[in-house]
Amino acid sequence: MDPNGRSHSNQSKDAFPESVSRPENLRLTHNYRAMAASYDAMRYDGPVQEFRLAHALETIERLVQPDPGMKILDVATGTGKGALCVAASGARVIGLDFTPAMLEILRNKAKTRNREIRLVRGSAAALPFSDGEFDAVVNLNFMHLFPPIARQRIFARELHRVLRPGGRLVVELINLYQGGLMGLYRKRFVEDLGFNAPSDISKLLEPEFEVNRIEGGHFPGAWRLLYPLSKISPGASRRISQISRYRPWKYLTFNCFIQATRR
Ligand SMILES: C[S@@+](CC[C@H](N)C(=O)[O-])C[C@H]1O[C@@H](n2cnc3c(N)ncnc32)[C@H](O)[C@@H]1O
Secondary structure (H helix, E strand, C coil): CCCCCCCCCCCCCCCCCCCCCCCCCCCCCCCHHHHHHHHHHHHHCCHHHHHHHHHHHHHHHHHHCCCCCCEEEEECCCCCHHHHHHHCCCCEEEEEECCHHHHHHHHHHHHHCCCCEEEEECCCCCCCCCCCCEEEEEEECCHHHCCCHHHHHHHHHHHHHHEEEEEEEEEEEEECCCCCCHHHHHHHHHCCCCCECCCHHHHHHCCCEEEEEEEECCCCCHHHHHHHHHHHCHHHHHHHHHHHHCCCHHHCCCEEEEEEEEC
């Protein structure tokens, strides 16, 4: 089952590349090779999803603050939500992913949009980059694939290693408390998607990072209600959607974005 509640009967036939050393327990449980062709259509196509995506991209850009002088890495870039967002600034952007089919979709999107993004196939558990090479690192909608926190910290350590001191990290996590009790219900009765509780954020990132901001993404279901309003009054619906940046709402959204600084 993926974060949007769709099930994928095929377990991954992909294995980590031979050249990449990894702890045995970091196995990919979704078959992204099979999902690649429909990945964007299932998540980002359609008016409600586009409205939701626009909110996410605005959040990512504001938290990363990309500029042409920066070198930015999007880890587990997939079809490039993060990489394309920050590449618009003119920053030097690298998108890394384990699944070639996902990178191929990103290659085509980058070409169509005239964005320069270097694509690298590799594992987030052993990034093929030098220490301190990046000014900012982005990791979106990925950690839930590898619960619990002890395993997620293996990735956090790599994100920390390739960032320069003072560099910026932006992570998107799937929230256990989405919709109040909805996430707990899904975890208990539907399937544990590897949700993270807000209290996990410090366990995942500290003490190596200083957590600066935590913001909510979209509310489960509520985005559908906001969409018609966006047709009548785009400004008003945008302002309403921004309440997900603040307490207590940011702890009730489907996903949350964290901005942290490498110590
Ligand atoms: C849920 S998708 C997220 C994609 C993108 N960041 C987004 O927000 O749309 C997860 C991605 O992680 C990639 N992935 C899974 N395991 C990986 C690993 N160990 N190293 C790098 N990428 C991995 C998959 O191929 C897939 O593209």
